[in-house]
Structure formats: structure tokens, C-alpha cells
Amino acid sequence: MGLVLRVKGNYVRALVDAQVEWLALPGRWRLTSSGSNPVAVGDIVGLENAGDSFKIVDAKARRNNFTRRTAGPKPAPQIIAANLDLVVVVAAALAPATPFGLIDRLLVTAALGNAPAALLINKIDLVFKHQLEMWFDNYRCAASEILFASALSGEGLERLYNLIAGKIVLFAGASGVGKSTLANALDPNLHLRTAEISSATGKGRHTTSAVELHPLRGGGWLADTPGLRGCAPWDLNRENLQQAFPEIARLRQFCGFRNCLHRYEINCAVQAAAGSPDLPGERYRSYLKLLAEIT
Numbered sequence: 001m002g003l004v005l006r007v008k009g010n011y012v013r014a015l016v017d018a019q020v021e022w023l024a025l026p027g028r029w030r031l032t033s034s035g036s037n038p039v040a041v042g043d044i045v046g047l048e049n050a051g052d053s054f055k056i057v058d059a060k061a062r063r064n065n066f067t068r069r070t071a072g073p074k075p076a077p078q079i080i081a082a083n084l085d086l087v088v089v090v091a092a093a094l095a096p097a098t099p100f101g102l103i104d105r106l107l108v109t110a111a112l113g114n115a116p117a118a119l120l121i122n123k124i125d126l127v128f129k130h131q132l133e134m135w136f137d138n139y140r141c142a143a144s145e146i147l148f149a150s151a152l153s154g155e156g157l158e159r160l161y162n163l164i165a166g167k168i169v170l171f172a173g174a175s176g177v178g179k180s181t182l183a184n185a186l187d188p189n190l191h192l193r194t195a196e197i198s199s200a201t202g203k204g205r206h207t208t209s210a211v212e213l214h215p216l217r218g219g220g221w222l223a224d225t226p227g228l229r230g231c232a233p234w235d236l237n238r239e240n241l242q243q244a245f246p247e248i249a250r251l252r253q254f255c256g257f258r259n260c261l262h263r264y265e266i267n268c269a270v271q272a273a274a275g276s277p278d279l280p281g282e283r284y285r286s287y288l289k290l291l292a293e294i295t
Contacts, residue, residue, distance in 0.1 A: 002054070004043040005221075006212040012039060013212075016047065016054060023047075023056055040065070040079035041211045041223055042168060065113040066170055069232040077234045080211055081223050085167035087117040088160075089143070092177040093135070094126040100138060104286035105231040106172050107142060111244035112233050115170075118145035120160065122178040125150040138280045141247045151181040161186050166219040175227025183224050187217045192224055236294050245287050247279045261295070263288065
């Protein structure tokens with residue numbers, strides 16, 4: 001068996017018997033017209049001996065995935081990574097502050113792929129403590145874990161390290177939120193490229209060019225993704241959208257109609273709760289925006 005660490009064209013970099021090998025994809029697996037590969041970072045591939053190397057013969061079933069929809073007239077699934085123990089959605093409290101809408105899309109994408117997700121708010125050294133309350137209030141019912149950290153000061157890094165140790169983890173978020181800086185702070189041996197925020201736009205600059213699993217000291221693997229300016233969840237529909245918002249999934253049983261979309265319907269428990277601690281207004285607005293994209 002081999003663990004796929006990186007996909008590049010028609011080749012994969014894989015961990016095989018504690019050694020890293022570059023392996024060619026079988027001809028039937030070569031790049032499709034949509035530009036997507038049938039294998040992704042985190043996949044487990046079956047191998048056969050081929051002289052002094054190995055040949056990929058199959059790919060094992062995935063237990064989960066993190067997949068977004070490609071842009072353009074013919075959308076296709078873009079599998080960022082698979083077989084993840086945790087997706088850490090990384091946001092910045094400031095410089096640049098991450099929009100709630102993007103965070104919600106990343107959490108929905110993880111939920112649709114059955115990947116556990118946590119939320120990490122970075123750069124807390126740039127804001128007052130009371131300003132962090134809005135992040136907790138907005139996401140306390142949406143993420144299994146909410147962490148606050150500063151890659152600069154080191155605050156919160158021990159808790160983050162304990163959370164991801166020994167796991168296969170994906171960092172997902174916009175450019176400039178500090179994903180690579182956090183990774184380097186957790187393990188200085190990684191030496192991932194970082195960049196300053198653009199003074200002209202106030203936005204982050206791309207430094208990570210491809211998804212790749214990096215070994216962590218003490219065990220586990222971390223994938224640092226290129227910054228995402230947007231994320232359209234793949235295979236979204238009315239039913240799984242509601243399930244991807246835990247607050248709505250809990251409230252919907254109290255609606256007057258079983259097929260309630262929680263938009264205009266009467267006797268809707270979700271609309272009634274919108275703006276309350278049970279369903280913060282920002283979360284409800286994100287739900288409505290995603291619903292509008294599929295109806």
C-alpha cells in the first residue's frame with residue numbers, strides 16, 4: 001500500500017514502506033478533460049512490484065473527502081484531499097479578517113465530504129480579547145472545536161498541536177490567514193514558504209502552490225492548501241445543505257412543513273430562530289446564499 005502525498009500531472013509522490021517514491025499513474029487514470037485526477041492527496045493506493053519500483057494497481061475506497069466545485073461552464077469536482085482525520089478551517093481575526101461566508105462554505109464542504117472539522121481563529125494578537133467573542137458566539141454550534149491562536153506569539157499552539165498530533169490533517173482557508181506560518185510554528189522543520197500581506201490590496205498572497213502532505217514531528221501528516229478566495233461545495237442539494245448546518249438540522253424538526261426550505265414558508269422554526277444564539281444571523285444568511293445557488 002502507498003499513501004499519496006502529492007499529485008503532479010500523471011505522477012504521484014507516495015509513502016511506500018517508510019520510503020517516498022514517485023509513481024506513474026496507470027494509463028486509464030491519466031488526466032481527464034476536466035483536468036481532474038482520479039487520485040488525490042491522502043488516497044491509499046494498492047501496489048505491485050515492478051522491478052526496482054512499484055506499479056499502482058488500484059485505489060482503496062475513501063472514508064471521506066474535501067471536494068469543491070470547479071468554476072466554468074462545466075463544473076467538475078476538485079478533490080483537495082481524502083481520508084482526513086480532521087479539516088482545520090483557518091481564519092484570521094484581522095489582517096485580513098476572514099469573511100464569515102467563506103468560513104461557512106469551507107465548513108459545509110467538509111460536512112458534505114463527511115470530514116470532521118474544527119475552526120481556528122489565527123492572529124488573535126491583533127485584536128482585543130472581547131472581539132473574539134463574536135467568533136465563538138457565531139460558531140459555537142457549528143464546529144466541533146473552536147481554537148484561538150497566534151502564530152506570532154505562540155498562544156494557543158499547544159492546544160492546536162495536541163488536537164492534530166498523530167492525525168492526517170488539512171489546513172483550509174484564504175490566502176494570508178497564516179496557514180503556512182502556523183504550520184512552521186508547530187513544526188519548524190517544515191520550512192513552508194510564507195509571504196507578507198499585500199499593502200496595496202490588504203489581502204494575502206499565494207505561497208503554497210499545491211496540496212501536499214508533510215510529516216509532523218511526533219507523528220501525523222499536515223496538508224497546507226493554496227489559499228482559497230472562494231469555495232463552492234461540490235454536489236450540494238437542498239437536503240444535504242440543511243444537514244451541513246448543525247443549527248438548522250436541529251431546528252428543522254419543529255417546522256410546520258416537512259419540506260420547509262426555511263426561506264419564505266410559514267410556521268418555520270428556523271426563520272423564527274434566525275438572529276438568536278441558536279442560529280446567529282450571519283450563519284442564517286450564509287445558508288440562504290448557498291440555497292439560492294441551488295434553487
